[in-house]
Amino acid sequence: MNNSKSLNPDHRKVLKVMDGMAYEKPPIWMMRQAGRYLPEYRALREKAGGFLELCYTPKFAIDVTMQPIRRFGFDAAILFSDILVIPDALGRSVRFDAGHGPQLDPINVEDIANLDGSNFMDHLSPVIEAVEGIRAELPIETTLLGFCGAPWTVATYMIAGHGTPDQAPARLFAHAHPEEFAELLDIIVQSSAEYLIAQLKAGADAVQIFDSWASVLDEDQFDKWCIRPVAKIVQLVREQLPEAKIIGFPKGVGQYYSTYREKTAINMMGLDWAMPMSFAAELQKQGAVQGNLDPTRLIAGGRALDEGIDMILENLSSGPLVFNLGHGITPQTPIAHVEQMIKRVRG
Secondary structure, rough: OOOOOOOOOOOOOOHHHHOOOOOOOOOOOOOOOOOOOOOOHHHHHHHHHOOHHHHHHHHHHHHHHHHHHHHHHHOEEOOOOOOOOHHHHOOOOOOOOOEEEEEEEEHHHHHOOOOOOOOOOHOOOHHHHHHHHHHHHHOOOOOEEEEEEHHHHHHHHHHHOOOOOOOHHHHHHHOOOOHHHHHHHHHHHHHHHHHHHHHHOOOOOOOOOOOOOOOOOOOOHHHHHHHHHHHHHHHHHHHOOOOOEEEEEOOOEEEEEEEHHHHHHEEEEOOOOOOOOOHHHHHOOEEEEEEEOOOOHHOOOOOHHHHHHHHHHHOOOOEEEEHHHHEOOOOOHHHHHHHHHHHHHHO
16 A cells, blocks of 8 residues: 555545544545536546546546546545446456446356456556556545445346346345355455455555445345455455455445444445434444435535535534445536535535
8 A cells, every 4th residue: 555655644534534533524525426417527438438438548537536636625536437347357248328327248157157357457457557646646635545346236237237226136146046146256255355455555545345235135145245245355455455444335234234344344334324323323433434415415405415414413523434425426416515515514
């Protein structure tokens, strides 16, 4: 990890929160902060010709990552990429069709044994080059976050070929073919750990693991398909980088959040917007939390936005908190509302 420059207490506050520090005015960034709500992003995507072209062209990925930092001065930048670069690097077809989201050729039982990881990190080398370039351009005080998708969430897209409301294709596949599903998860675990280690070595200060579809599972499935694979990734990363800082975001899992933190050994927990503030405050006693503004309040702006911000600050700002959304910012969000949010959080 890039620690070549000494950091004073105002530098990389997100990292200090992950170590347990509380700030009266907490550091702030937004999931999907580089994206379609920004006119400069839309212009660059049109120039690039497609979403994956943005991800795999370092100069584009660097520029897109830096756009919200230049405009808003967030306390963290997150690498511009996508969770589905992992199946793409394993040889599966991944496409991003306008208006339809990600599309993959659904994987079957026979395909799992044929996944090809021989060129995995070579395929992702442009992403790692982008990490190096972003760290070089970022202000010293700004934390750089890398990321990957959690094995369960990545597997759901590989099996269904797209996202579904309940991810039933993946759940059924796991029940019908448990050995093959376990093999698929293990391949994603090993690949994800290698990918995160490369990001950290290239200059990322911390990494986040997104489990966007964790909420569709029962207790036994959540333990087997979410907690254990993420815990294994954390273990593999820290075998090479013992001080690695890792954020977990198992969106929408309710009471399982506490178990997730304990069993995965992450440094900070990302919370979704449906989390009761009383429960969030209890989770914060176990360690740093991140979140959890409802993205629709950010769209609405005005009083609804102010009330949502104040509720989080009143309940969580006395402990280690990174202010964020409870999921990603949406394309229709007005820029003025983002400015309103930043001004209120920073006082």
